[in-house]
Amino acid sequence: MISKETIDKVFSVIRVEEIIGEYVQLKRAGSNFKGLSPFQDEKTPSFVVSPSKQIWKDFSTGKGGTAISFLMEIENFTYPEALRHAAKKYGIEIEETQAEQTEEQKAAQTEQDLLYKIHEVANNFFQEQMYDTEEGQNIGLAYFRERELREDIIRKFQLGYSPEQKNAFTAYALEKGYSKDILEKSGLSIFPENSSNGIDRFRERVIFPIHSFSGRVLGFGARILKNNVKTAKYLNSPETGIYHKSSVLYGLNQSKQSISRNNLCLLVEGYMDVIALHQAGIENVVSSSGTSLTTEQIKLIKRLTENVTILFDGDAAGIKASFRSIDMLLSEGMNIRVLLFPDGDDPDSFSRKHPQEFVENYIKNEATDFIDFKAEILLKEAGGDPIKKAEAIRDIVKSVAFVTNALKREVYLKEVSSKFGLSEQSLFNELGVQKQIAQQNQRSEAPKPQPKLEVVGETVFAVNPLIVLEEKLVELMLKYGDHVLTRSDHENQPYQITVIEEILAHFDEDGYEIQSPVNEKIISEIKSGIESDELRAGKFFLTLMDEEVSDRVADALLEPYENSDWSKHNIFFSKEQELVPKIIEDVIIRHKREFTVKMINDLKDTLKAEADNTETYMKILRLNQLKNEIDEALHRIL
CATH class of the missing domain: 3.90.580.10 (Zinc finger, CHC2-type domain)
Structure with a gap:
């Protein structure tokens, strides 16, 4: 622990x-x-x-x-x-205290925890095999050095090697105590039907670990080095409980800070493209790992920047794939530029041929917007055929239809109009057609609404003012708990009391029970603090291992908006902290009123079950009188 x-x-x-x-x-x-x-x-x-x-x-x-x-x-x-x-x-050394695990704690180690752990074990195994064995050095490490990768880059991306022995890792993991079940579920091992002898999925390949945003290993990509073997050149981990390829971008963990700093993400096709650009000093780059770009991957990029430059090597398959990627990026509100490298080059080879500054300037100066890119590709295919040319322009307008911002759409259409000598009106008409087609496709793909189920009983939901006011009092304790109030007693003598003490004293009156479980936790901690002469307000609760409590504290301490500085216009507003004594007095008395109303309603519910209900009637009368006095204090007009 x-x-x-x-x-x-x-x-x-x-x-x-x-x-x-x-x-x-x-x-x-x-x-x-x-x-x-x-x-x-x-x-x-x-x-x-x-x-x-x-x-x-x-x-x-x-x-x-x-x-x-x-x-x-x-x-x-x-x-x-x-x-x-x-x-x-932050470079803090973890100090642990010895604690024997209970059976319950052992049982709480979930399958997901084991999947993360077995991938960490595999990642270390593949690196050790490459650095510490003769086979790994002669085959795996030699391959990466042949690709001109420096030692620091190989270690940065934790590259490794899986040996030729068909069950090297499987046997190693079983010996470590990992079960056949977890090895199968991780995708690292394959067990033939009715066999307890497993084989390694990635045997005889160099290994590219695929990391999460924070750096945990989720899966692996692996490249075979032999040319005479009839098998896939690249092999990836299958979908598992922790690895979903549509939600992961290769290199994002190593590139996220550079992407945010440059406010630009370079999108490439393969693992080596990412690694080679990093070695060239260009770190704001990710890859979709050989899969088609997905909405989930785009959202990962959008957390860091809205600007994307797609880098392609110019092969026909890559160009066609880029059209779909462009449309998806546009539909997510991204700003797109596209770069085709010279024939025969990809980001890997190009970055090895030229110095960093040249590569950076080439990407910056040669990247074009998606209209120029599609126009160049499609019109080259159309040649002098007017029908094909019209189809090419329609395809470009189709991409413009994916742009979510109306102003951007209009600017793009003006650009298309200028480039091809077409009237803006005809392009706007075509845009309308494309948007209608897109809407029809969305409607046809949308799941049909399910018939509503009949709900038995009342389903009326209303705001409970008692809980709302309880929440406000707890919020005031969290925000201003140690704030000292000056009050007057019955003899008009001044005395001092903290916000926490005054609100707790109010809660203790009349046997009030806290309505919210989260508030009960917070108040219990505050009371424990008072017993040890400690006032526990907002920041104390942030270190507690309780998500509900920390969420509640964030609610109390953080406002969605900040007031502008109106003092420069000679307009002044009172701040909440300046009005704390008045606010607490007001909220307490409102809470007292709502608690009184609750007690009256509770007593009314018991009337029918009582044979002699005179005493209950008298209680209700006294409580109604108290409520009227509170209403008068609140200056209510009844």
């Missing part, structure tokens, strides 16, 4: 904006940062990060918390995994 000292050290140095900045493109908004939600599609940023409070809040989904809770949410980490990831990033 990770020691409390280590946890405190992690939280003392961790920077929420740095952690989240690796996943979301953040822009300064007053004292906070804002970005698009990584959990939900949105066009207007609602994801807020507060450096001063070290918390985040996604107002589109309601999620929020600390940097650790963000890692848990985005990477599906457990709490200890998130702490270890953050500690590694």
Whole structure:
């Protein structure tokens, strides 16, 4: 178990904006940062990060918390995994306390945990085989050196080698105690039917580990080196519980910071293209790993930038594939440029022939927008055939129809009009046709609505004002718990009390029971703090291993908007912290009223079951009188 000292050290140095900045493109908004939600599609940023409070809040989904809770949410980490990831990033040594695992804790080690672990074991095995065995050095390492890769680049991408022996890794993993079941589910081993003897999927290949956004190994790509073998040149891990190829981009873990810094992502086809560009000093590059680009992959890029340059080697298959990729990127609101390398070159060979500055300038200057790219390719195919030329223009307009921004669409159509000498009106008419076709296709592909099921009983949902006010009181404790209030007693003598003490005293009156389980947790912690002479307010709760609580704290401490500075216009507003005494007094009395109403309604429910209900009637009368007094205090007009 990770020691409390280590946890405190992690939280003392961790920077929420740095952690989240690796996943979301953040822009300064007053004292906070804002970005698009990584959990939900949105066009207007609602994801807020507060450096001063070290918390985040996604107002589109309601999620929020600390940097650790963000890692848990985005990477599906457990709490200890998130702490270890953050500690590694900030160079903090993990101190552990000895704790014997219970049977329940052992059983809680899920299949997913085992899949991550077996891939980590395999990754180390493949690297050791390449560096520490004669076969690995003569075949695997020799191949990478033949491709002119430096030692630091080979290690950066954790490249490896799987030996010729058909069950080398399988036997190694079984000896380590991993089961046949987990080896099969990981895709690392193949067990013929009714056989306990497995064989390695990637035997006799060089290995390219495929990492998650945070750097965990999810699967592998593997290249065969023999030319006389009738098998696929490249072999990838199958779909598993942790590896979904449509949701992963090769090189993103190594490239994410450069993509964000350059505000540009270079998209290439293969593993070696990514690695070669990194070696050339160009690090803002990823690959879809030999698969067609997917919406999930585009969203990964969009977290970091909206600008993409597609790099192709000019072969016919690649060019046709690029058309589909362009349309998908446009439909996700991305800004697209395309570059075709000279005949016979790809990003790998081109970057090895030329120095970094030349390659960077070539990409920058030679990349064209998608209209010029499609026009050059399609019109070359059309030649002098007017029908084919019309089809080519229609194909270009079809791509323009995928552009989500109306202003951009109009600019693109003007460009097409100018380039081909066509009237803008005819292009707008064609655009309308293409949009209608797209809408019809969407309707035909959309799942048919299912008939509504009849719901038995009442399904009326209403806001409970008692819980709303309870939430507000807990929020005030979290935000201003140690704030000292000056109050007057019954004899009009002044005394001082903290916000926490005043609200807790109110809750303890009349035997009020906390309605929300999360609030109950928070109040229980606050009371424990008071018993040990400690006032526990907002930041205390951020280090607790409880996602619900950290989410609640983020709700309390972070607002979706910041007020502009109106003082330069001689317009002044009171800030909430200046009105704390009045706000607390007001919320407490409103909460007291709603609790009184609840007690009246509860008593009314018992009337029918009582034979002699005189006493209950008297209680209801007294409570109604109290409610009227509270209403008068609140200046209600009844």
